[in-house]
Amino acid sequence: MKSQQSHVKALAGKLLVVDDEPNILSSLKRCLVKTPFEVYVANNAQEGLAIMQEHNIQVVLSDFRMPHMSGAELIEQIKSTYPDVISMVLSGFADFDSAIGLLNSGAAHKFLRKPWNNRDLIDEIDGAFTEYHTRLLNKRVLEGEHNPEYYAFEQAVRDQFEMQQEFCLVSLKIKDYDFLEQHAGPNIFKGLLTEIRGLVNSELPQGSQTFAFDSGKIFIIIPDYESEAIIHSRLSAINHKLNEPNTQRQGCVKINCVMGYALAPSDGDSPSSLLENLRSAFSVDNVEKERLCRFDSALRDVQRRQLKIKNSINGALRENQFYLHFQPKVHLPEQKIDSAEILIRWQHKELGWIPPNEFINLSELDGQIEQIGEWLITQSVKMIAELHQFSPDLKRVAINISACQLANNSVVEQFARLLEQYALPPSLIELEITESCLIQDFEQTLKVLQALKSLGLSIAMDDFGTGYSSFAYLAKLPIDVLKLDKVLVDGIEGCKEIQSMIAGLITMCHELGISVVAEGVEVAGQVDLLKLYGCDYIQGFHFSKALPKPEFEQILLQQPFNTEVQ
Structure with missing residues (x-):
């Protein structure tokens, strides 16, 4: 068994603990106070889901028997909405048979018994964070991100945050990349990348960096930009030139390119939050028409509202809120x-009257309409x-x-x-x-x-x-x-x-x-x-x-x- 000091080297991360018993929560908080985990606690499943919306939780430790929404329902909801999160059940042995379905489905990673041994519990949580990072790494491998270029990109983003100055992060997507690669040959991306880097050098501030990946993804870091208006104008110029027909291109004349960008630290105060917000910029409705879109915090608020609505439907049915x-x-x-x-x-208890079209359309997306x-x-x-x-x-x-x-x-x-x-x-x-x-x-x-x-x-x-x-x-x-x-x-x-x-x-x-x-x-x-x-x-x-x-x-x-x- 590991010693207590061994846990100082445990992987840091954000942990959510959910239990409807205040004494249990207090005991768990005392147990975890000296660990590197950033611990969030919730007294019920609904409160836990609200925390999930606000914070980038990696591991969840939940009780099984809770009022309104059980631990099983909570973990299934988390698996559906946050598929990368590692969830574990911490409950009495009598609940094990009921939790087997969660374990067999993969929604729950492990079943841990109450009462617990503090050292063993910390080891299990540490193992859950290791599992989270392993799965994330494997996911990156499958997505083609497990290469030196991606690690160089991650390090460059971290360096910008450590310099504590504003910068712009741009994501560029060639939408028909797979088609181009199939019909114009595997070297097509190399030519496009040369063209893009030339435009970056001519249109963007000195010191801008370009990172490209085999999947057709391109990121651009623009340090110490003058103003958003100027950056938007310059990115628009780049995007226009990329999307207009170009007979000088080898293998293709026309490409379909869209861009999204986010500004740090206003659009994200950490590498993970900035990248997540940058991804959400591409879900804006007019990105197809505009071809260039900045992350909008209002969009994030809409997405959080939608998530709250989806997470509340089952409870609303049980509690006759309709x-x-x-x-x-x-x-x-x-x-x-x-x-x-x-x-x-x-x-809705928090959101008030919700238009039927809104919750009906959302319920159709994940099957709750049934x-x-x-x-x-x-x-x-x-x-x-x-x-x-x-x-x-x-x-x-x-x-x-x-x-x-x-x-x-x-x-x-x-x-x-x-x-x-x-x-x-x-x-x-x-x-x-x-x-x-x-x-x-x-x-x-x-x-x-x-x-x-x-x-x-x-x-x-x-x-x-x-x-x-x-x-x-x-x-x-x-x-x-x-x-x-x-x-x-x-x-x-x-x-x-x-x-x-x-x-x-x-x-x-x-x-x-x-x-x-x-x-x-x-x-x-x-x-x-x-x-x-x-x-x-x-x-x-x-x-x-x-x-x-x-x-x-x-x-x-x-x-x-x-x-x-x-």
Whole structure:
């Protein structure tokens, strides 16, 4: 066993310790106080995830049993969001069987027992940091960064920080590098690098350094720059010259080059933070158009917000933070509200009300949309059953269905089970799908939609008018309702072409037995034209925003609905 002094040589790094027992945290802090580790502590998983967002944590030591979010859920979330981090469980032996799944999946590196031996625990943490750096080194090898040039680059960045002066770090990417190398030969990069270094020497301050790697990555260090405006101007000049056709290039005339840059220490006060922020500069939306983009702290704030939202979704589902609102639909021939669309709302404990598009889009990226969709269907059917008891005249309520829910038959089984549970007439439920649902796997989507239709549910195509091939789907799918997108409705008053298209579309739908709903209706003039063209239903702020269930119930009592009054 190592002596206590041996730990002075342990690898330094940032360690996060998570445990809901204050006494445990205090004991661990005392145990680790003389180690080189920079220790952060959290009383729960949510607090731990917040720390992960703010600091470059390399190793996590977490309890297993914790309220709200367990250690298992925390470690799985960390593995998904921070794949390089090494996570370990520190818990009682009774939790070992439950933690086996974490160990087998690779999400957890080791299971450590409570109570612990201080020396052994420090050894294990030291080993975890060694594992972290080993994996990082192996990753660099796979990425082609394990070469003298990369180490020279890292050292040059560290030297700039040690000089304690401002400098600019630039990353240049040749986007079609692999294609160029394949078709123009392996020496193409050598010629491009010579050209780039010539531009650096002519356009940038003396002492600027260029570092290039076989993968086509190029970094430029610009020391002691005059001002950001001047640097931006000079980098723009370089980028313009690189992207314009050049007949003097050997093997290629045109290349596609983008650049990002960050300023130290304002954009990062350490080599790791500066490089991380520089990488995030390339995720700015307009980098493709501008070809040059500086790291923006506002972007980092957006990314942190997005991460907080993604990390909070599972907890929000458990704690019933989501709400359902109902936006009425007015049946124009009768001027009566007999249907509605269910819309999901979320009031985050810290962020307040989050726009549905924001959290829905984020949940689709990492698969959490499946849990949200399952919750939405269950709660929606329950509320529709309650509304049916309140107002038997209610004809139909729409529920939005995502593409991933149509990927298998589980959604059919869920509706069949819920219809039986609540003894609900299936005709009360309408499912709204978008064209994106059809693009992924048309045959599978068609199969599931037909199964849902066989249960007695209605199918509506949402956002019609924003896609490219929606017309082709009308005759192929079991569509009962078509919803005109707000983009079309917005232009109806001032554009004869849109008026003609909507009138023709409504006529065609009626010939196919399809009802038409116009959504996003905001002014009386739109209502008048849609009435004229025979539109069946109107939905939008002109009549009502989405309402909580009690307020929607009150509107159902106000019949017929006056479509002339906003």
